[in-house]
Amino acid sequence: MSRISKLQKKFKQLYIDAFLVTNQKNIYYLTGFDLLQGDGCLLITPENAIIITDDRYQLALEEFESDEVVATISRDYYGAVNKICEGLNLSVLGYESTISYQLFDTLDELMTSDIVPFDHLIEQMRLIKDSTEIAKLREAAQLQTAGFEYALSIVHSGMTERELAIKLDYWMKMHGASSSSFPTIVASGINSAKSHATASDKEITDGDVVTLDFGYYLNGYTADMTRTFAVGSIDPELRDVYEIINEARQQVIDMAKVGIHGNQLDAAGRSLIEEAGYGDEFNHGMGHGIGLDVHELPATYAPGATKVRMKNNEVITVEPGIYIPEIGGVRIEDDIVVTHGGAEILTTAPTELLIVGD
Known part of the structure; x- marks a missing residue:
């Protein structure tokens, strides 16, 4: 039909x-x-x-x-x-x-x-994607992964956040993307403590963590991926925070299945962050729907999302983050397909901590 x-x-x-x-x-x-x-x-x-x-x-x-x-x-x-x-x-x-x-x-x-x-x-x-839509979202996510690899290959100390965002934008469009689905976030150093910073004229320097959050349309559908990496070295506390966030992300993905409520899925990752003492530093929902728009239903799943219930072939983001003023922040975001058999991760870029130029 x-x-x-x-x-x-x-x-x-x-x-x-x-x-x-x-x-x-x-x-x-x-x-x-x-x-x-x-x-x-x-x-x-x-x-x-x-x-x-x-x-x-x-x-x-x-x-x-x-x-x-x-x-x-x-x-x-x-x-x-x-x-x-x-x-x-x-x-x-x-x-x-x-x-x-x-x-x-x-x-x-x-x-x-x-x-x-x-x-x-x-x-x-x-909200529920058919097989054609999932295939297009998978292709968009594959382009995101390639774009992240490109960003890692060119980023260096002394480059500005805006320069990295512009070069990534050019590369994505030269490789098939029609446009970005939101302004690319490149947040380095203390800017990474702002969950929705934009790319500025700040120079990326040794010792900075860099949060790169970007999404691009390919054949009408958009992916949305965040990776955090370090340049030269990383603050020991942020190294610990990175491991907490990566584990929280994985716990949410492991719990994602048809029928689970949004608040339960959120709790799978948030509880780990709270137990580590960073509950106040995680100040947004765990994720949202994605497809033709970068934000689709469910608009968010978070502690109060008791009415959100995951359906088969729903595509959502998983994006826990910890943001510490004066030090920096870490966010890792994947796009996943919820199925009866669990979750398929569409964004396959590495999630282990990467330190470039060290």
Whole structure:
């Protein structure tokens, strides 16, 4: 059954006659057509999936092969939506609750049908990956691993964080990546104590630990990987912290299986960090979903995530970290597929402590 027909089957239980999709990634997920955000919408009716966009996309739509999707060319996207709904006597239109207030105001003014918001309707469908999606995520993760090896081969004392990020970006794009899925984090020395530092003009120096957190799109899907390494030497406390984080990461992966709750999975690693006395220095969730977006459902799994329950073929990150002000921090992040038989690790770059240039 196609993704569109799965959505259409939900209409009766949702008490809607049609559903309007405006999120770019959700349109791509349902149709395979790449429409830039704001350049149109997708109307799913009981019988059709209709892309409504303007004539800039006419040639691309003529080349687009689909047995399910048709197109309407119009500069008045939502006027066209209303005309289609009126023509088909569709009286209740569902829409994504994440739309802007401006778009809501437009729909509220235009639509003769009732409009009803839904939270994460398509995102819930995206949570479970099919075999094609997992293959694409695996390829993206393999490119991440190769990119990390490249970064290790060029990093040296005196290079700035920004220079390393720029060279990695160039290398990833030259090897197939379309774009980064978030600004690359290169955090060295005391900057590594900031869990979401960005690449700065700080020079990487001997004795620094460097946290490299990056994600790149390949064929529409993104990986998200973090590795921490040292340059020249490493503070003894951070060496111990590294071992704690690596063990916590592995414990979470070992516990990851279908049916486990998010708080239980989080506890598998967090408890080890707390027992070592660093509970206050781990200040974020254990991970999140990943796929067409770098952050997908589950948005996070952490101590309070009792309602999150892992499903077969869900792809999540595992990213414990300890951040010590004035000294530095360590984070190691992998992407994994949750299955009935346990977890498959997609990001296969080495996780043992690496010291470059010593």
